[in-house]
Amino acid sequence: MGLRARLLRFAHARPRAFVITAPGSTRTRLFVEAELRRRGGRPVASPAAAAMLVVCGRPGADLMAAVHTVWEDMPGPRSLVRLDETASADDVAAGLDLAARELADVDAQWADARARRDRGPWSPAGEDDHMFGSAHHHSASSEPDHNDHGDHGGGHEHHMGAPMGLPMAGRAPDRDGLKLDVLHIPLGPALSDWPAGLVLDLTLQGDVIQAAEALTTGGSATGPPFWEEPWLRAAAGEPVTTGEAERRRAACHLDSVGRLLAVAGWDNAADQARVLRDRLISGEPGRDLAPRITGFTRRAGRSRVLRWMLRDVGVIDPELAERHQLTGPPARRLADASARLSGWLDEVGAAMERLDDPAPLRETEGPRGPVGGRPGAAVLALLPGLLDGAELAAARLTVASLDPGLDQIAVLSGTTDGRPGG
Amino acid sequence: MGGPVGDPTPVWAVVALPLVLAALTYSAAAMDSAFHSGGGFVAPLREGVRLVVQQRRRTLAPDALLARIGVISLPAAALLAATVIPLDGGSVWEPPVSVVWFNAMEVVAWGSLWLAGWGVNSAFPLIGGYRFVAQGLAYELPHMFALITAGLGAGSLDLTEVAAAQDGLWFAVWMPVAFAVYLLSAVAMTFWGPMSHPVADDAAGGVAAELSGPDRLLFFAGRLALLTVAAAAAVPLFLGGGAGPWLPGWAWSLIKTYAVLALLVWVRGGFPVLRMDRFMTAAWMVLIPATLLQALVVGIVVVN
Structure with missing residues (x-):
C-alpha cells in the first residue's frame, strides 16, 4: 500500500x-x-x-x-x-x-x-427528458x-x-x-x-413558506413496514407478545424523538436517543435499559430551551385534526411540536413498563396510529395548510414532530411516479 | 506590562502568533471530539487530511471570488484579532484601542458568512447567510455593551490596560452580567453550538452546505480559530489577564484561555439550536437592558 x-x-x-x-x-x-x-x-x-x-x-x-x-x-x-x-x-x-x-x-x-x-x-440543460414529464x-x-x-x-x-x-x-x-x-x-x-x-414542494420568499405541496416518491420494498411489523404479524395469526410490540413502539418513538432533536440542532441528545433505540431493537433486557431511558426522557423533557424553541410550532387544532381524521400520537396531543415531543416521551415511558408483558398482542394501535389504517396519509393531507406562512426552520421542526410513516403509503399504494422502481 | 510605547515587536512573536493560534485551535477541535463526537486527539487530523485531498464541489454559476473571500476572511479575521491579545504582558501589536480592533475583526465574520452563503449560488447557503444577519442583529449590540463595560471599568480601550486594571478583583466578579453576555456573544459570533443556526443541519449545513475540500477546512478551522480568539480575549477583558500566583503571566493566560475555551466547546452538547425568530425578543428585551444597567452600575462605581 x-x-x-x-x-x-x-x-x-x-x-x-x-x-x-x-x-x-x-x-x-x-x-x-x-x-x-x-x-x-x-x-x-x-x-x-x-x-x-x-x-x-x-x-x-x-x-x-x-x-x-x-x-x-x-x-x-x-x-x-x-x-x-x-x-x-x-x-x-x-x-x-x-x-x-x-x-x-x-x-x-x-x-x-x-x-x-x-x-x-449540474445545469438545467443537462436534465433528462423524463424530468419534464412529471410537472410537479x-x-x-x-x-x-x-x-x-x-x-x-x-x-x-x-x-x-x-x-x-x-x-x-x-x-x-x-x-x-x-x-x-x-x-x-x-x-x-x-x-x-x-x-x-x-x-415537499415549497414556494419560498426569503425563508418564509408561501405555499407547500406534499408528495411522496416510491420505493419498491417488499415486506411489512418495520415499525408496524409485530402488529401485522399478530394480525396474520402469529403469536406475538405485548412486550415485543411495546419494545418496537418505544424504539419507533425514540427514532422519531432522535430525528426531532437532530432537526432542532441538539446532536448530543439525538445521538443518545438513537443509541437507546438500537439497544432496544437488539433485544437488550428491559431492566438494564429502563434507567437509561428514563434518564434520557427526563433530560429531553426538561430542557427549557428546547421547549422554548418548539412552542407554538406546527399547532394542530381539533378542527383541523377532525377534518383530516388524524390518528396516532399527534392526535392524542393536539397542540404544538413541544406537546408532541412530550407525548412521545410519555409513551416511551409507558411502553417501557410493559416490556416484559407476556400476554399475546391484541390491540391494533401501532406506534403511528391504527395498524392497517394509513395514519401517514392524514399527516400528508394536513401538512400544506400547517406549513403555510411558516419559516423553513419551523417547517422542518413541524415535519419532524409529526414524523409521518410513509412506508405504507409509498409502498402499498404503488409509487406516485407511476413506475415500478428499478 | 508591555514595553514602553514604541518598543518594536520582536520578530519571534510575529512568527509565533499563528503557530500558537493554530495549536490552540487544534486543541479546541480535539476537545470537541473528546466531549462530543468521539475519536480523541487525532480525529481533527483525520478530518483535516480528508478535506485537504477532497475535491472542490462545483455549483452552477457561482460567484467564486466572493465565496473564496468569504471563506478565507474567516481564519484571516481570527488571526488579525489575535494580534492584539496580550499573552505575557504585551501583544504582537499594541494599538491604543485594541478592544475596538478586536471587535472590528470579529464583525468581519458577518461579511464572511454572507459572502460565502451568497457566492455559491445555492438556496440553503443563502438561507444560512440570512440567518447569520439576523443573529448579528441579536447579539452584536449586547456584545458591544459588554465590551464597553469592561473598557469603562478600566478607563481604557487597550486590552493590556484593561487587564492591568483588574488588580485584585476580576471584572468577571463584579461585572457578572457583562461577562455572561460576552460568553454568549462569543458563541454567537462564531455560530457555535446553540448559536449555530446559520450552519445548522436542518438546512443541510446552511452556509457550509456546498463547501467541500480545502474550502470547508478553512471555513471550519476559521470558525474554531475565532472561538479560540474570543476565549483568549475573555482573559484580559474579564479574568485578570496573566495575573496569578507562582506561575509566569503567559502560563496563567494560557490556563485561563483553555478554561474558557473548554467551557465554550462543552456548551455545544447541552442545548438545541436557538432560532433567531425566538431569541431576538430575548436579546432586545432582556440582554440589551441588562448590559445597559450593568454599564450604568459600573459607571457609577468608577465615578465615585
Missing part, C-alpha cells in the same frame, strides 16, 4: 456518509446508522460533507433520479454503497468495508475524478444547489437572456404587501433527518 493510499485510509477511518433511504427500508437505515456509529462516523447533513453515499432500499424512478443527482455532484474521493431493504447487519458492515477500501484506492479515485472532470456542474416533481432532489432555480419543470418564470441559461427568480407580493423574489425549493427526498419518501 502506497503512502497516498495509507493517507486516504487514515483520513476515511471514520466514515462520513450521506444516507438516502427509500420508503420501506427502515431496518436497513437503522443498521447503517448503528454501523456508522460503531466506526466512529455519522450521517452528515450535506453531500458536500460526505465521502460516502449510502442508499438504503430500492428507490423508485423519482428517488433514483435524486440519488443520481446527488452522486453526480459529490466531490471525490467518494464511494457509493447500495443496500437493499433485506440487508442484514453483516451486509451493511461488508458494504461499508468495501466503501472504505474504494476510498483508499488511489487509482480508482483518480479515474473517477478524470471521468467527470469535463462534465462540469422539480428535480425530485433536495440537493441544495439545484434548488434555487428548481422551477425548470414549469418554465413559467423563464426569461430570455437569463444568466448561464438559468431562469431568474420571479417576484410576487408577499404577506406584507411587498414584492419579493420567489424561490421554488423541493425539500426531500434526499435530505437528512427527513421521512423517507416525502417531498
Whole structure:
C-alpha cells in the first residue's frame, strides 16, 4: 500500500456518509446508522460533507433520479454503497468495508475524478427528458444547489437572456404587501433527518413558506413496514407478545424523538436517543435499559430551551385534526411540536413498563396510529395548510414532530411516479 | 506590562502568533471530539487530511471570488484579532484601542458568512447567510455593551490596560452580567453550538452546505480559530489577564484561555439550536437592558 493510499485510509477511518433511504427500508437505515456509529462516523447533513453515499432500499424512478443527482455532484474521493431493504447487519458492515477500501484506492479515485472532470456542474440543460414529464416533481432532489432555480419543470418564470441559461427568480407580493423574489425549493427526498419518501414542494420568499405541496416518491420494498411489523404479524395469526410490540413502539418513538432533536440542532441528545433505540431493537433486557431511558426522557423533557424553541410550532387544532381524521400520537396531543415531543416521551415511558408483558398482542394501535389504517396519509393531507406562512426552520421542526410513516403509503399504494422502481 | 510605547515587536512573536493560534485551535477541535463526537486527539487530523485531498464541489454559476473571500476572511479575521491579545504582558501589536480592533475583526465574520452563503449560488447557503444577519442583529449590540463595560471599568480601550486594571478583583466578579453576555456573544459570533443556526443541519449545513475540500477546512478551522480568539480575549477583558500566583503571566493566560475555551466547546452538547425568530425578543428585551444597567452600575462605581 502506497503512502497516498495509507493517507486516504487514515483520513476515511471514520466514515462520513450521506444516507438516502427509500420508503420501506427502515431496518436497513437503522443498521447503517448503528454501523456508522460503531466506526466512529455519522450521517452528515450535506453531500458536500460526505465521502460516502449510502442508499438504503430500492428507490423508485423519482428517488433514483435524486440519488443520481446527488452522486453526480459529490466531490471525490467518494464511494457509493447500495443496500437493499433485506440487508442484514453483516451486509451493511461488508458494504461499508468495501466503501472504505474504494476510498483508499488511489487509482480508482483518480479515474473517477478524470471521468467527470469535463462534465462540469449540474445545469438545467443537462436534465433528462423524463424530468419534464412529471410537472410537479422539480428535480425530485433536495440537493441544495439545484434548488434555487428548481422551477425548470414549469418554465413559467423563464426569461430570455437569463444568466448561464438559468431562469431568474420571479417576484410576487408577499404577506406584507411587498414584492419579493420567489424561490421554488423541493425539500426531500434526499435530505437528512427527513421521512423517507416525502417531498415537499415549497414556494419560498426569503425563508418564509408561501405555499407547500406534499408528495411522496416510491420505493419498491417488499415486506411489512418495520415499525408496524409485530402488529401485522399478530394480525396474520402469529403469536406475538405485548412486550415485543411495546419494545418496537418505544424504539419507533425514540427514532422519531432522535430525528426531532437532530432537526432542532441538539446532536448530543439525538445521538443518545438513537443509541437507546438500537439497544432496544437488539433485544437488550428491559431492566438494564429502563434507567437509561428514563434518564434520557427526563433530560429531553426538561430542557427549557428546547421547549422554548418548539412552542407554538406546527399547532394542530381539533378542527383541523377532525377534518383530516388524524390518528396516532399527534392526535392524542393536539397542540404544538413541544406537546408532541412530550407525548412521545410519555409513551416511551409507558411502553417501557410493559416490556416484559407476556400476554399475546391484541390491540391494533401501532406506534403511528391504527395498524392497517394509513395514519401517514392524514399527516400528508394536513401538512400544506400547517406549513403555510411558516419559516423553513419551523417547517422542518413541524415535519419532524409529526414524523409521518410513509412506508405504507409509498409502498402499498404503488409509487406516485407511476413506475415500478428499478 | 508591555514595553514602553514604541518598543518594536520582536520578530519571534510575529512568527509565533499563528503557530500558537493554530495549536490552540487544534486543541479546541480535539476537545470537541473528546466531549462530543468521539475519536480523541487525532480525529481533527483525520478530518483535516480528508478535506485537504477532497475535491472542490462545483455549483452552477457561482460567484467564486466572493465565496473564496468569504471563506478565507474567516481564519484571516481570527488571526488579525489575535494580534492584539496580550499573552505575557504585551501583544504582537499594541494599538491604543485594541478592544475596538478586536471587535472590528470579529464583525468581519458577518461579511464572511454572507459572502460565502451568497457566492455559491445555492438556496440553503443563502438561507444560512440570512440567518447569520439576523443573529448579528441579536447579539452584536449586547456584545458591544459588554465590551464597553469592561473598557469603562478600566478607563481604557487597550486590552493590556484593561487587564492591568483588574488588580485584585476580576471584572468577571463584579461585572457578572457583562461577562455572561460576552460568553454568549462569543458563541454567537462564531455560530457555535446553540448559536449555530446559520450552519445548522436542518438546512443541510446552511452556509457550509456546498463547501467541500480545502474550502470547508478553512471555513471550519476559521470558525474554531475565532472561538479560540474570543476565549483568549475573555482573559484580559474579564479574568485578570496573566495575573496569578507562582506561575509566569503567559502560563496563567494560557490556563485561563483553555478554561474558557473548554467551557465554550462543552456548551455545544447541552442545548438545541436557538432560532433567531425566538431569541431576538430575548436579546432586545432582556440582554440589551441588562448590559445597559450593568454599564450604568459600573459607571457609577468608577465615578465615585
